[in-house]
Amino acid sequence: MENILKLTDMSIQFGGLRAIDSLNLEVDKGEIVAIIGPNGAGKTTAFNCITGIYTPTSGNIEYLGKSIIHKEPEEITKSGIARTFQNIRLFKNLTVFENVLIAVHLRYRDNIFTSALRINYKQELAMREEVKILLESQDLYKYKNDIASSLPYGIQRRLEIARALATKPTLLLLDEPAAGMNPQETEDLTKYIKSIRNKFGLTILLIEHHMDLVMDISERIYVIDFGKLIAKGSPDEIQNNPKVIEAYLGVKENA
């Protein structure tokens, strides 16, 4: 199994708060792995460390065998790690097409100082064609001229994923992709995530509270509570783990 992501004794401290305490986590190629745990456990913070928004206080993060803890977020994105956010982040006043085009542009830039204006006409056409193909494949092309903020919530979630796919990721990080969705939407999303994993050959690490989705989709699950790993294992193992039931699953209705 080829290792894609490896966190080794990773900790991060905010003032007096140890948001993540010596976390060890590994994701292998092609896997769908979930991180679950109560609110405030440190799940989003882990994503922020992996994507270069925060630098861990100690420990290491390796992507494809190389440490990435001192890389800039844009460099990390270009190396093949894409994400979505707990609270959807789109360019609200731009169209669906433009939202994805910006992500494609990122791949063509040499560095953060190269302006998109230096991209020539031929490249621009190629990029637009790529956006069209991607939107068509995600069943979003019919919304291409719609302003992002005008779309139904479920479509905005899918657009955010499409935008992440436009950076051609190896590893996709999804932060509560089913947040705010009803059971039917959650089921559709579950199928959708499986389909993009297969179609794009992705490795996926996701944070989620909807246990139906998590248990259906994940090959392995990590459970964190107060920044500490309290369990890891298959969906079956996690559902039957007394520590997990006590810390999290038992109080699911309050999450």
Ligand SMILES: Nc1ncnc2c1ncn2[C@@H]1O[C@H](COP(=O)(O)OP(=O)(O)O)[C@@H](O)[C@H]1O
């Ligand atoms: N930039 C920050 N500064 C200070 N505290 C933070 C910061 N980011 C996160 N935290 C704290 O770290 C803890 C974990 O937060 P978070 O990772 O968002 O939890 P989760 O995603 O599991 O709900 C929380 O107590 C949160 O308030």
Ligand SMILES: [Mg+2]
């Ligand atoms: Mg979070």
